[in-house]
Amino acid sequence: MSEREPKPGRPPRAVDVAAAAEVSTATVSRVFNNPEKVAPAIRERVLAAAKAMGWMPHAAGSALARRRSSIVGAVIPTLDNEVFAAQVGAMQAAFAERGITLLLSCFNYNQDQAVHDVQAMLARGVEALAIVGEAHRPELFASIQARHIPYVVTYSHRPGSPHACVGFDNRQAFHTIARHLLDLGHETIGVIIQPTAGNDRVAARLDGVRAALAERGLGVRPQHLREGEWSIDFGRQSVRAILATDPVPTAVICGNDYLAVGALLEARAMGLSVPRDLSITGFDDIAISRQLDPPLTTMHVDNHEIGRRAADYLLACLEGERPAAMPPLVPTLIRRGTAAAPDLPARPA
Amino acid sequence: MSEREPKPGRPPRAVDVAAAAEVSTATVSRVFNNPEKVAPAIRERVLAAAKAMGWMPHAAGSALARRRSSIVGAVIPTLDNEVFAAQVGAMQAAFAERGITLLLSCFNYNQDQAVHDVQAMLARGVEALAIVGEAHRPELFASIQARHIPYVVTYSHRPGSPHACVGFDNRQAFHTIARHLLDLGHETIGVIIQPTAGNDRVAARLDGVRAALAERGLGVRPQHLREGEWSIDFGRQSVRAILATDPVPTAVICGNDYLAVGALLEARAMGLSVPRDLSITGFDDIAISRQLDPPLTTMHVDNHEIGRRAADYLLACLEGERPAAMPPLVPTLIRRGTAAAPDLPARPA
DNA sequence: ATCGCCGATGTAAGCGCTTACATAGATCGC
DNA sequence: GCGATCTATGTAAGCGCTTACATCGGCGAT
Numbered sequence: 004m005s006e007r008e009p010k011p012g013r014p015p016r017a018v019d020v021a022a023a024a025e026v027s028t029a030t031v032s033r034v035f036n037n038p039e040k041v042a043p044a045i046r047e048r049v050l051a052a053a054k055a056m057g058w059m060p061h062a063a064g065s066a067l068a069r070r071r072s073s074i075v076g077a078v079i080p081t082l083d084n085e086v087f088a089a090q091v092g093a094m095q096a097a098f099a100e101r102g103i104t105l106l107l108s109c110f111n112y113n114q115d116q117a118v119h120d121v122q123a124m125l126a127r128g129v130e131a132l133a134i135v136g137e138a139h140r141p142e143l144f145a146s147i148q149a150r151h152i153p154y155v156v157t158y159s160h161r162p163g164s165p166h167a168c169v170g171f172d173n174r175q176a177f178h179t180i181a182r183h184l185l186d187l188g189h190e191t192i193g194v195i196i197q198p199t200a201g202n203d204r205v206a207a208r209l210d211g212v213r214a215a216l217a218e219r220g221l222g223v224r225p226q227h228l229r230e231g232e233w234s235i236d237f238g239r240q241s242v243r244a245i246l247a248t249d250p251v252p253t254a255v256i257c258g259n260d261y262l263a264v265g266a267l268l269e270a271r272a273m274g275l276s277v278p279r280d281l282s283i284t285g286f287d288d289i290a291i292s293r294q295l296d297p298p299l300t301t302m303h304v305d306n307h308e309i310g311r312r313a314a315d316y317l318l319a320c321l322e323g324e325r326p327a328a329m330p331p332l333v334p335t336l337i338r339r340g341t342a343a344a345p346d347l348p349a350r351p352a
Numbered sequence: 353m354s355e356r357e358p359k360p361g362r363p364p365r366a367v368d369v370a371a372a373a374e375v376s377t378a379t380v381s382r383v384f385n386n387p388e389k390v391a392p393a394i395r396e397r398v399l400a401a402a403k404a405m406g407w408m409p410h411a412a413g414s415a416l417a418r419r420r421s422s423i424v425g426a427v428i429p430t431l432d433n434e435v436f437a438a439q440v441g442a443m444q445a446a447f448a449e450r451g452i453t454l455l456l457s458c459f460n461y462n463q464d465q466a467v468h469d470v471q472a473m474l475a476r477g478v479e480a481l482a483i484v485g486e487a488h489r490p491e492l493f494a495s496i497q498a499r500h501i502p503y504v505v506t507y508s509h510r511p512g513s514p515h516a517c518v519g520f521d522n523r524q525a526f527h528t529i530a531r532h533l534l535d536l537g538h539e540t541i542g543v544i545i546q547p548t549a550g551n552d553r554v555a556a557r558l559d560g561v562r563a564a565l566a567e568r569g570l571g572v573r574p575q576h577l578r579e580g581e582w583s584i585d586f587g588r589q590s591v592r593a594i595l596a597t598d599p600v601p602t603a604v605i606c607g608n609d610y611l612a613v614g615a616l617l618e619a620r621a622m623g624l625s626v627p628r629d630l631s632i633t634g635f636d637d638i639a640i641s642r643q644l645d646p647p648l649t650t651m652h653v654d655n656h657e658i659g660r661r662a663a664d665y666l667l668a669c670l671e672g673e674r675p676a677a678m679p680p681l682v683p684t685l686i687r688r689g690t691a692a693a694p695d696l697p698a699r700p701a
Numbered sequence: 702a703t704c705g706c707c708g709a710t711g712t713a714a715g716c717g718c719t720t721a722c723a724t725a726g727a728t729c730g731c
Numbered sequence: 732g733c734g735a736t737c738t739a740t741g742t743a744a745g746c747g748c749t750t751a752c753a754t755c756g757g758c759g760a761t
Contacts, residue, residue, distance in 0.1 A: 014499060016747060027711045032749055042709065057498050059475040063415035064747030067716045072412060082441040088431040092458055095431075099457070099469075104476055107456050108448065109441055120448075126408040127453055149406050150363060235643050268643050291640050294584050294617050365717060376741045381719055391739065413717030416746045 015056040023052035035060050075131040075317060076106040076124035078117060085289050086306050093310025101318060114201055118143045125150055131317040133157055137166055138203035153320030155313050158204055160331035169313045171332045173204045176302055177211030180284050181256060183336060185219055188344045189254040193227035195241040195266060196258030205258060212256055227252050238265020253345035254282035260289040263299055267341060278343035288337055297340025304334045364405040372401035384409050424480040424666060425455040425473035427466060434638050435655050442659025450667060463550055467492045474499055480666040482506055486515055487552035502669035504662050507553055509680040518662045520681045522553045525651055526560030529633050530605060532685060534568055537693045538603040542576035544590040544615060545607030554607060561605055576601050587614020602694035609634035609641050609650055616690060627692035637686055646689025653683045
């Protein structure tokens with residue numbers, strides 16, 4: 004094997020490997036893309052030469068020639084939420100298995116940022132896109148569709164959505180959780196939730212709660228509704244505020260577990276007994292939730308599964324399949340220790 | 353403006369835009385890369401044509417021609433740890449500002465996986481790399497160095513490391529925390545820590561603890577040392593195991609906050625009073641730590657800062673600078689509620 | 702033996718973009 | 732008013748790879 008490096012400083016190119024292995028660049032390329040088309044002896048020679056000079060096909064070159072980038076993009080609000088981090092981790096793993104690279108971008112709940120990120124990814128030649136939520140500027144979806152690339156919306160599953168989606172019905176989920184509290188006997192229920200503006204998932208959640216209450220002739224009083232950033236701290240201050248209202252709710256539904264954790268911790272810090280004095284529910288079942296005392300009643304969502312399914316769907320599209328619409332995932336109610344029947348004073352009448 | 357699309361199905365190319373704007377492709381390229389070199393009138397024409405046909409420079413093509421990919425890679429153990437997620441988020445943001453795209457890969461604490469990931473990224477033409485930790489196979493660093501691309505190791509800052517690093521001295525940090533406990537009067541100290549094998553950061557932490565104890569003529573007894581996955585659950589079971597030994601430690605140092613949270617929760621569940629019966633310390637200051645009751649005594653590390661610095665360092669390298677070695681970050685001890693003087697029986701003598 | 706066929710390899714034309722170099726007006730000084 | 736000097740634009744040569752097509756042997760069938 005005569006693999007003297009050709010131009011010392013420069014990284015090797017396919018032609019260098021070809022020269023070293025005494026074959027053409029076509030054969031080198033075939034060895035890496037269609038090995039079965041190359042005689043074993045030659046294949047070994049090429050592999051040896053490549054390894055000796057540390058060569059690997061240069062992605063930009065092959066992307067250009069092949070007209071495929073082998074890159075897909077994930078557009079999420081933030082990695083600071085364990086839920087999205089899990090989804091991204093799962094997608095990354097699923098794609099890596101197929102030799103596909105994941106491009107990540109966090110739009111921080113800013114719709115303009117999301118549009119910008121998507122366009123940047125399109126310029127990068129992503130072959131597919133996964134996007135959290137469907138409440139985005141129309142031009143976001145328009146620019147994806149203009150490129151005719153497959154995409155999937157995650158965490159939403161609104162019946163009648165025009166997008167392929169991997170998620171669950173947020174409205175239904177919160178209907179379920181509200182119903183749970185209602186069935187336990189609660190009638191005055193507070194809600195601590197993320198900003199609904201520009202967030203379809205959250206809006207649907209609130210909607211689900213209202214619908215469930217309405218079915219029993221109840222509603223969420225304005226003073227019992229707190230909307231703000233999903234953080235433990237906002238959960239804390241909200242529960243404090245809600246408990247200072249009249250009438251005092253016997254239960255609080257939180258838009259996610261971070262809020263619920265805050266609510267739980269603050270309620271306990273205030274000397275309340277949970278769930279006796281106040282029931283609290285969360286959503287997502289983040290890692291800490293089951294650990295608290297009492298452990299949080301919440302709904303479990305399999306975020307890794309969402310990531311995996313989104314990846315599988317996109318992968319199928321890239322194989323040229325036209326996968327059927329996926330059935331929604333169904334979050335499961337996890338009854339733990341923070342929701343129980345209210346400890347009501349004896350009812351009059 | 354006569355921008356009839358040339359080949360209907362196909363995405364537009366620079367030449368299409370050039371035709372529409374009645375200029376050459378060189379000018380189109382300049383408009384997007386060196387706008388100041390193009391007369392304003394023409395610039396507008398090109399921009400208008402590009403917008404009309406939804407054209408953006410194709411990254412693979414320009415990467416090839418420019419011999420720059422504008423991609424950098426981040427190699428981390430997992431996104432499931434809030435610490436790394438934060439670092440990645442910060443890097444992504446810093447790079448996005450400069451038009452650089454972040455490629456992500458999670459090696460799940462598997463060294464072979466890390467080597468593989470790095471090589472895949474190199475093939476993708478990353479221009480720089482950030483890698484968590486320095487305990488990696490030699491070929492990992494060898495292949496990066498062979499490409500002569502800048503890289504930085506994060507979360508480690510071993511004096512004398514051959515790599516550029518953005519991190520802190522793990523040994524020193526744990527020396528500090530152990531010293532804190534020692535100064536409080538603890539003499540029997542347990543340790544719950546992540547696997548040290550193949551993890552330089554963790555090994556250094558344990559080392560720091562041992563060194564601090566040794567300075568007082570103390571040591572960690574084997575039955576007081578628990579090594580395992582960093583999870584809340586492992587923290588729980590470890591504290592239970594350690595409390596069943598003899599002598600019972602009066603304090604437990606945990607390798608990170610997840611372990612410490614588990615230890616704290618379990619100790620309380622066992623009916624112990626923390627810190628009276630047992631002091632517990634963590635490391636990282638994750639979001640939940642300050643929220644617990646009592647709030648966790650730990651060391652704060654600014655993970656966003658690490659991400660930002662790593663990004664800035666790499667960016668500087670890409671600008672051709674040869675940035676000076678960065679001083680280590682210094683984690684700060686956060687004295688909260690889980691570490692106090694031991695409640696010892698009156699000492700004999 | 703000869704022909705045709707097939708499988709293994711090589712040849713060369715791009716993929717879409719950037720940029721060194723060439724060119725052609727415009728501008729300026731004298 | 733003329734050449735020297737700029738500046739704005741165009742021309743065309745790649746960047747590193749893939750792949751359709753051409754080629755070349757070798758083999759089985761006749």
